[in-house]
Amino acid sequence: MHDIIVTTGLSKAYDQKQVIHSLNLRVEEGEFFGFLGPNGAGKTTTIRMLTGILAPTGGTVTIDGHRLPDEREEAVRSLGAVPESRGFYEWMTAEEYLAFFAELYGAERMRIDELLAATGLADRKHALISTFSFGMRQRLGIARALLNRPRILFLDEPTIGLDPQGQEDIQRLLRKLNRDGVTIFLSSHLLNEVSSLCTRIGIIDKGRLIAEGTLAELQTKSKMKGGSLTDIFLRLTGGTKS
Amino acid sequence: MSRWSSLLVLVGVLLNAVVAGADTAPPLSLRILSSHTLNGTAGDYVTVHGTITDTGDAALSDITTYLSLVDTEAKLPVDLEDWSAEKGQYIGSMGVNQTLPLDWKIHFVKAGNYSLTIVAQSGAHDLPCVSPVTRFVVLPKVNLNPANVLPVAFLTPLVLLLLLFLATRIRKVEE
Amino acid sequence: MTRATTIWKKELRRELCTWKSSLWLVIASLLLSFTSYLLLTNKELSLLDQTELMWLLSKVIIGIALLVVTIEASGMIAGEFESGTAESVLLTPISLWGFVKGKFLSVLTLWAMLFVVSLPYIIVAAAGSGETLAFLAYAALLGTLVVIGFTAFVFALALFFRSSKNTLTTSLVVLLALAAPALFSGTLKSGPVLQTMSTINPIENVFAALDYILVDAKFSLLSNIQYLVPLLIFCVVTLLFLGYAVRTVSRQGVVQHE
Numbered sequence: 001m002h003d004i005i006v007t008t009g010l011s012k013a014y015d016q017k018q019v020i021h022s023l024n025l026r027v028e029e030g031e032f033f034g035f036l037g038p039n040g041a042g043k044t045t046t047i048r049m050l051t052g053i054l055a056p057t058g059g060t061v062t063i064d065g066h067r068l069p070d071e072r073e074e075a076v077r078s079l080g081a082v083p084e085s086r087g088f089y090e091w092m093t094a095e096e097y098l099a100f101f102a103e104l105y106g107a108e109r110m111r112i113d114e115l116l117a118a119t120g121l122a123d124r125k126h127a128l129i130s131t132f133s134f135g136m137r138q139r140l141g142i143a144r145a146l147l148n149r150p151r152i153l154f155l156d157e158p159t160i161g162l163d164p165q166g167q168e169d170i171q172r173l174l175r176k177l178n179r180d181g182v183t184i185f186l187s188s189h190l191l192n193e194v195s196s197l198c199t200r201i202g203i204i205d206k207g208r209l210i211a212e213g214t215l216a217e218l219q220t221k222s223k224m225k226g227g228s229l230t231d232i233f234l235r236l237t238g239g240t241k242s
Numbered sequence: 243m244s245r246w247s248s249l250l251v252l253v254g255v256l257l258n259a260v261v262a263g264a265d266t267a268p269p270l271s272l273r274i275l276s277s278h279t280l281n282g283t284a285g286d287y288v289t290v291h292g293t294i295t296d297t298g299d300a301a302l303s304d305i306t307t308y309l310s311l312v313d314t315e316a317k318l319p320v321d322l323e324d325w326s327a328e329k330g331q332y333i334g335s336m337g338v339n340q341t342l343p344l345d346w347k348i349h350f351v352k353a354g355n356y357s358l359t360i361v362a363q364s365g366a367h368d369l370p371c372v373s374p375v376t377r378f379v380v381l382p383k384v385n386l387n388p389a390n391v392l393p394v395a396f397l398t399p400l401v402l403l404l405l406l407f408l409a410t411r412i413r414k415v416e417e
Numbered sequence: 418m419t420r421a422t423t424i425w426k427k428e429l430r431r432e433l434c435t436w437k438s439s440l441w442l443v444i445a446s447l448l449l450s451f452t453s454y455l456l457l458t459n460k461e462l463s464l465l466d467q468t469e470l471m472w473l474l475s476k477v478i479i480g481i482a483l484l485v486v487t488i489e490a491s492g493m494i495a496g497e498f499e500s501g502t503a504e505s506v507l508l509t510p511i512s513l514w515g516f517v518k519g520k521f522l523s524v525l526t527l528w529a530m531l532f533v534v535s536l537p538y539i540i541v542a543a544a545g546s547g548e549t550l551a552f553l554a555y556a557a558l559l560g561t562l563v564v565i566g567f568t569a570f571v572f573a574l575a576l577f578f579r580s581s582k583n584t585l586t587t588s589l590v591v592l593l594a595l596a597a598p599a600l601f602s603g604t605l606k607s608g609p610v611l612q613t614m615s616t617i618n619p620i621e622n623v624f625a626a627l628d629y630i631l632v633d634a635k636f637s638l639l640s641n642i643q644y645l646v647p648l649l650i651f652c653v654v655t656l657l658f659l660g661y662a663v664r665t666v667s668r669q670g671v672v673q674h675e
Contacts, residue, residue, distance in 0.1 A: 053507055054670035073510045081508045085672075087501025089427075091435045093415055103423040104509040126415060144505065285466055390544065391457040394537045395450035402446050402534060409433045 004029040004064050004152055004183050005050060011058035012045055012207075019045055020207045022059065027185060027200075029151070032178045034198030035187040036229075038237055042207040043187040044084045047156050050185070051081045064151055077105075080145030081154040086137060090130040094121050094140055097129060098147065105148040115143040120169065135166035142173065152183045159193060171197060195229040205237045268305070268364035269298030270336075272373035280378035284353045292344040292360050292373065296336040304365030305333040309346055314355045314377070324351045333362075353382040420511040424519020428493070429526060438527070441485045446534045452477045453538045467546050472631045474542045475556050476624055478535045480596070482528055482560055483567060483620070487592050489527055490568050491585035493520050494575040507671045514663050517572055528564045532557060551636045559623045562648045566619055567592070569655035573662035595620045619651040 005027035012020040020042045027033045037043045048054035050061055052072045061068040064078035089097055098112040116122045119139040124132070132140065138158060145153060155174070159167040167190075174197060178184050188194050194201060195215060202212040211221055211232075219225050222232045276291040290309070296302055308330035311320040322329050326348045333342060344360060360373040432438035456470045494517065497503035506516060539556065543549040570591070575584045598614070599621040615621050626644035629635045638645065 048670065048672055051508055053504060053672050055668060073512075076508065076510050079508075083501075083504045083508065085501030085504050087497075087503075087505065089431070089502060091431060096430075100423065100427050101505075101509060103426075104420055104506065104511055106510075128415060141505075145508075148509075390541045391453050391538075394541050395454040398534065398537050399443055399446040399450055402443055406433065406436070406439045406443070409439075410436075413434060 002029055003027065004031075005033075005185065006062040007050070007059060009059035010046070010049060010056050010061060012042075012049060012054070013057045018207060020049070020056075023204075023207075023209050025202060025209060025212070027152075027183060029183055030178070030181055032174075032184045032197055032199045033186065034194035034201040035185060035204065036189065036191070036194055036201060036233060037187075037204035039189070041204045041237075043204060044156055045207075046204065047081070047083070047154050047185070047187055051079060051083075051154055052076055077148060078150060079152045079154060080148060080150035082138075082141045082145045082156060082158050083154075084156040086141055088129045088132075088137060088140070091128065093126050093128055094132075095125040097140065098143060101144050102147050107147045107149075111147055111149075115146055118146075119143045119173065135162050135169075138162060138166070138170060139173075142170065146177070150182065152185060153177060154185045154187075156187045157189070158186070159188070159190060167193070191229045191233055201229070203233060203236055211236050265368055267369040267371045268302055268362065268367040269296065270302070270305070270362050270364070270371040271295040271297045272307075272360045272362055272371060274358065274360060274373055274376040280358070280376065281380075282350050282378075283381045284350050286350045286380075288348060288350065290344075290346040290348060290358065290360075292346075293341050294333065294336070294344055294360075294362060295341040296338055299338060301335060301337050302364050302366070303335045305336060305362055307331050307333060307344055307360055307362045309348075310359045310361050310372075312357045314357050316354075320356070322348075325349055350380045353380045355379055420509075421515045421518035421522065424506075424511070424516055425522040425526070428520060428523030432523070432527065438489060441489065441527075442530055442534055445481045445485060445531050448481055449474075449477065449535055449538045453542055457542065466632070467542075468548065468632045468634070471539075471542050471546065471548065471552055472628055474538060475552065475627045475631060478532075478539070478556060479560050479563065479620075479623055479627075482531045482564060483592060483596075485531060486524055486528055486564050487567060487571055487588045488585065490520075490524050490571040491575065491588050492581040493524065494572055495579055495581040495584045498575075498579040499581060504672055513667045513671055517576075517659070517663055520572065521568060524568045525561070525564065528560060532560060548631060548634070551630055555627065555630050555641075559626055559644075559648065562645075562652055563619050563623050566648070566652040566655045569652070569659040573655070573659040576659075576662040576666045599624050617647055617651070619648055622647050622651075 003026045007023050007025040010023040035043055049056045052068045052075055063075040066075035068075055102112055116125050119142055121139055159170050174184060200214055203210050211218055218232050219227055222235050224232055272294055274292045280288060282288055313320050326346055357375045357377050359375050362371045539552055543552045571588045574587055578584045595618050622644045626641050
């Protein structure tokens with residue numbers, strides 16, 4: 001297994017304010033990587049730099065062997081992403097929406113029906129997105145991110161705002177994708193979700209990667225043997241539980 | 243009648259003759275030469291050709307000529323503001339039997355029936371001298387056909403609305 | 418180019434599927450109907466020469482087109498950033514330049530559609546004048562040049578502002594500032610400063626060229642070079658401004674910090 005996501009000294013500053021501090025991250029191919037952090041810790045900024053839509057002010061990002069931003073086009077062919085900002089073309093139907101993105105990716109049209117079925121939207125393919133519920137939009141966003149059969153899937157808070165059934169549906173889909181070999185980079189602040197899905201976890205706070213490893217490794221690092229991810233997270237980020 | 247009364251009558255007649263001389267028009271002959279070419283269509287530019295001749299036995303000075311246009315349907319004089327850039331022409335002096343050309347470029351601004359005269363005034367005379375009246379007709383503009391614009395103005399938005407409506411209908415959308 | 422074409426096709430579909438954009442075409446045709454009917458039938462206005470009526474109509478066509486194009490272009494890019502759809506699109510292999518090119522093509526198509534809508538009015542107004550072809554050709558050429566220049570300018574603003582409202586307000590102010598002097602007569606533009614501004618003002622150049630072509634019957638490209646060169650320079654300058662905006666935004670990243 002090789003490292004499919006590699007960052008070296010990745011940094012971002014806005015108007016002299018450093019928001020990401022020299023982030024060194026390695027994610028192996030096939031991993032289900034959980035990226036945890038309190039609000040404003042820099043999760044979304046990091047994902048945006050990893051997906052090539054935000055330029056870092058320092059350091060490097062390599063995705064599936066392609067360095068950003070020079071080999072952006074090759075890198076984005078390997079990745080799919082469900083960004084935090086979930087804008088949809090409300091006037092399109094689900095099928096039209098996926099057809100538009102399939103054309104941008106150069107993906108085959110039959111993939112659309114396949115993904116609509118996989119995300120449970122097959123019976124709503126001719127419905128306007130403006131009529132979709134939040135959960136249906138989330139599933140459509142995931143379907144869009146999978147159009148190009150990505151080797152890496154970035155998800156920024158994919159289950160936020162969903163009811164338990166909706167969360168369960170998406171988690172089941174992500175597990176299946178990971179079993180099929182897709183590397184998943186999941187940013188979330190739902191600790192139960194991360195601990196049940198992810199094989200390895202990175203915790204970011206105030207723009208710094210403060211811990212990284214499997215749940216057992218994090219327990220050792222935080223000196224909380226048998227502790228839950230919530231306890232570990234709160235201790236490491238200076239929360240109330242210590 | 244005494245000799246004195248006869249003398250008074252003679253002086254009176256002579257004085258009357260002098261006062262009457264001040265009320266006469268200058269001995270000028272004015273003519274519009276282009277009466278047959280004046281008819282036209284609204285929007286046309288035409289030139290009014292005319293002449294002025296000193297028909298008296300003395301030179302005249304301080305002569306000014308101008309056009310006078312009357313709308314014969316409305317029975318009103320026309321303001322020449324839009325019709326001609328040069329409303330008056332100052333001639334100055336004219337010798338005995340001298341003839342000078344007079345040209346005015348006018349724009350037929352509005353369709354209708356008109357009568358045109360050239361008027362001349364001399365500084366030494368209190369009455370103007372006027373040319374014979376020339377009547378002409380300005381036809382309405384026909385090169386723009388308003389009948390064609392009506393179907394275009396009504397049909398284009400309607401056809402467009404229909405096409406756009408059809409374009410939205412061919413889309414497969416589930417309610 | 419293929420990905421830019423995908424964006425272009427999507428925009429065309431949007432224009433047809435959502436009445437928002439299509440309605441501009443209907444509004445434009447209603448305005449042209451009203452103007453041409455007034456110009457060709459009103460007794461006072463019909464005192465003008467036919468060529469002068471054609472010139473007036475050509476100014477109305479270009480004016481409407483510029484207004485519609487400015488309003489549509491203001492929301493076309495900035496709207497995608499505001500709604501968050503730009504992020505999803507730019508996560509695909511399309512470059513920001515490709516994205517902008519696709520949008521540019523759709524604005525040009527909108528102009529082409531507006532021009533097609535104005536065709537019947539042009540034909541009716543120019544009938545019998547012998548200037549129909551010149552009217553069509555020059556309205557298309559001058560309109561295309563000024564639309565290219567304005568679109569590039571509006572798109573560059575949209576990339577910097579990322580807000581439809583700010584882009585639209587600024588663009589309309591600029592459009593108004595350039596259009597207002599074009600409505601004044603030449604005698605008011607005395608002095609070297611006003612004359613220089615008049616020479617470089619693209620809208621004044623378009624209107625002056627149309628006057629020269631339609632009223633003075635100067636049909637050759639060479640005789641209109643005095644108007645075409647400043648228009649071409651305007652296009653080049655605004656396209657360079659757009660190129661600079663694309664480069665700057667690509668370098669900083671297509672999304673902004675929240």
